[in-house]
Structures are given as structure tokens and as C-alpha cells.
Amino acid sequence: xxxxxxxAFIGLSLFMFSTGVVGVILRRNPIVIFMCIELMLNxxxxxFIAFAxxxxxxxxxxxxxAAGQMMVVFIMAVAAAxxxxxxxxxxxxxxxxxxxxxxxxxxxxx
Amino acid sequence: MTITPELIVFGMLAGMAALSAVGVVAFKNAVRSALxxxxxxxxxxxxxxxxxxxxxxxxxxxxxxxxxxxxxxxxIMLLNLGASHVLEEKSDPKKAVGIxxxxxxxALLASQVVPLLLKFKAPIPTKEFGSPQVIGKVLFTDYxxxxxxxxxxxxxxxxxxxxxxxRRMS
Numbered sequence: 001x002x003x004x005x006x007x008a009f010i011g012l013s014l015f016m017f018s019t020g021v022v023g024v025i026l027r028r029n030p031i032v033i034f035m036c037i038e039l040m041l042n043x044x045x046x047x048f049i050a051f052a053x054x055x056x057x058x059x060x061x062x063x064x065x066a067a068g069q070m071m072v073v074f075i076m077a078v079a080a081a082x083x084x085x086x087x088x089x090x091x092x093x094x095x096x097x098x099x100x101x102x103x104x105x106x107x108x109x110x
Numbered sequence: 111m112t113i114t115p116e117l118i119v120f121g122m123l124a125g126m127a128a129l130s131a132v133g134v135v136a137f138k139n140a141v142r143s144a145l146x147x148x149x150x151x152x153x154x155x156x157x158x159x160x161x162x163x164x165x166x167x168x169x170x171x172x173x174x175x176x177x178x179x180x181x182x183x184x185x186i187m188l189l190n191l192g193a194s195h196v197l198e199e200k201s202d203p204k205k206a207v208g209i210x211x212x213x214x215x216x217a218l219l220a221s222q223v224v225p226l227l228l229k230f231k232a233p234i235p236t237k238e239f240g241s242p243q244v245i246g247k248v249l250f251t252d253y254x255x256x257x258x259x260x261x262x263x264x265x266x267x268x269x270x271x272x273x274x275x276x277r278r279m280s
Contacts, residue, residue: 003114006230007223009157012124014219016131016150022212023135026205031140031186035147038178039131042154045170053161057240058233065239066248070256072166073249076173077260081267083178087185088274094189095277 009050016043030090030102034083041079045072120160127153140186148179163240 016039023036052068059065093107094100130153133146151174158167238244249257 003112003116004120004232005228006232007225007227008117008120008124009161010227011220011224012127012157014216014223015128018212018216018219019128019131019135021215022208025208025211026135029140031182031189032134032143035134035143035182038147038174039134039150042151042174045166046154046157049158049161049163049166053163053235053239054230054232057162057235059236062236062238062244063248063252065236066244069163069166069240069245070248070253072163073169073245074253074256074260076169077264080173080178081263083181084267084271085274087181088271090185091188091275100189 006050006054009054010047013043013047013050016040016046028101028103030100031087033102034086034090038079038083041075045075048072048075120157123153123156123160127157141183144179144182144186147182148175151175151179161240162235165240165242165245 020036020038020040020043023039024033027033027036048068048071052065056065056068090100093105097105097107099105127150130146130149134143134150137143137146151170155167155170155175158164158170
């Protein structure tokens, strides 16, 4: 990808992140909200890898060249744990209330 | 700026990723949103390959399009959220505000960041950039402490989700 400027990748990453933010604001289905959070995490991953490739891939220092990719590995692991727990919570709420509309859930209201 | 073949390939991939990202938000049916998300993740895997991060491209396809999306679809099927009458999306003024907020967020960030990055070109990558050998070596030397922390986190995630999803026996 020598002919593509870094701005193109970061622009795509920004667009995906904003789409995820809009989805979290707009949608009422908690599973779709989770998907939008995944979208935002992936936008950040793309930005990490793009910066790693454009700024640190030419130098010989391998630990510096791999730093951005390490962040992506850890973000993926955290996202996997988050999805598993989050979907478990949604299942538990569905059992309790038979309704998972986020606008109507007020169990934590004092 | 000249139009290079790489730019055309990137434009096609980025266009597909952006369109299906919009589809995730726009489709009323949760199953269609999930399939759009699978497609976005798949295209992102290709973009990682294009950025010479082969190891992460493979991980992306295996972890996201393989594992996480199966989890999503499984829960959608289990809760029968695919039926469109389950959650009718009402039209309310919040939506216009949300879209305006998203557009202004994207415009603000892009206007601040993108012009600075237009001149950056990719250097010739060293042969080991993104290879499994280097990732593994760095993961087990410089990043061994975060690696162990992540393993504890994943174990907690497994135990926690089992506890949450278990039926209460009374």
C-alpha cells in the first residue's frame, strides 16, 4: 500500500468510529449496541495498525515495530471477554423481564 | 496526488467496509446488522493484510468473524430478536440529534487529523513486520505481564458469563 497516504486509513477509521457512536446513541436493541461498540473497537484497531505500519515498520527495532500490533492483540482479547460477559448479562435480563429494550430498563434506578 | 492501483484497491475495500458499517446501524433487523458486521470485520482483515500485518489479519478473521460473531448470532437466535416486531424502533427527536452529533464528531476529528497525515507514505517494511515470529517473541518478552493479565481476564470472562447465563435452580 505504498500509494495510499496514511490519511486514507485514518479517515476510514474515523468514519467507522463515528458510525459506532451514532449507533450506540440511536439504537434501542442492546445487541446492536454491542455490535456498535465492537465497530468502534475495530476502528481503533485499524488506526493502531495503520500508524504502526506507516511510522515503525521500516526501522529494525522489532519491539518498537510490534508495539502497535501488541495493542491490537490486547484490544481483541478484551473485546472477546467483554462480549461474552455482556451477552451473558443480556440473557440474564431477558430471563428476568422478557424485555430488553434499553429505553425501558430501569432496574438500577434508585 | 496520482491515482495508483493500490489507491483503487483501497478505495474499493474502504467503500465496502464503510457501507456495511452504516448497514450495522441502519438495518432494523438484528440478524442483518450482525451479517453486515461480519462483512465489515472480514474487509478489515483484508486491510490488515494490505498493511503487512499478516498475523493480525488472520487473528481478526478467526476471532471476530469466527468466534465473536457466532456468539452474537447465537444470542440473537436464542432471544428471537430477529423477528422485527420484537423491538420496534420508534422515531423520536433523539435520532436527529444523534445523527447530527455523529456527523459533527466525524467532521471535527477529520478536519483536525486528516490534513496532517496526507503527506505520510508507507516505508518499505522490514521482512519481519507483522510476522508471527516477531509478534510471539515480543508478546513473551516485553509484554509478558499484560499477556498474563489478559489470560486472567479471559478466565474471568468465561466464569462470569457461565454464571450470568446459568438458569437459577430454585
